[in-house]
Amino acid sequence: MAKLDVELKVNGEDYKLQVGSQERLLDTIREQLKLTGTKEGCSVGECGACTVIVDDQAVNSCMVLTAQVDGSKIITVEGLESKSGLHPLQKAFIEKQAVQCGFCTPGMLMSALALLNTNPEPSKEEIKTALEGNLCRCTGYQQIIDAVEMAAEEWGG
Incomplete structure (x- = not known):
């Protein structure tokens, strides 16, 4: 399977990654970035456990290919807490x-x-x-x- 180069800004940090053409954003977040707060529930966009924010919109990350969000700003649950404490x-x-x-x-x-x-x-x-x-x-x-x-x-x- 061919790998694609993507750039993402996740929780304020820039990432340059290689992803499979069919790799879901959920898998990239959990497996490549090791941000495991985003959960896999139903895998078909029905439960919302995998919700992240992509360019200011809540999306089910199990339903989005990482290549589709190349260049996007993403916030996961890990991005809520700041140096001053809990959100x-x-x-x-x-x-x-x-x-x-x-x-x-x-x-x-x-x-x-x-x-x-x-x-x-x-x-x-x-x-x-x-x-x-x-x-x-x-x-x-x-x-x-x-x-x-x-x-x-x-x-x-």
Whole structure:
């Protein structure tokens, strides 16, 4: 299989990589960059566990070929924390007990971040819409919605 040269900016760092023509962004993130916070769930774009932000849009990384995002800016869950500590979304998820088994959490955080980056004062319905592509089997969703509202109040709005 032929290898393609790609350049990505992931969590603020520049990478020059060689990827297979059919290599998924999810695999590049987890295997080449060793950023394992992004999870593989369903592998068909239904669960949201693999959500990352590509050029300011939340995307299911299992459904995108790495070659398709050559030159893009990507944020994974590892990109949330800064030198000053946890991101307000991470703090809110902890405070509102929106994390149980934790498998869906990276995707939920990234979908919420994409929302708050474009809409710092979302309504409850806008939050629900932004998160509808992310499945959670543990929390019942209310704590997650509460956490996004809290983060919006503290950070966004």
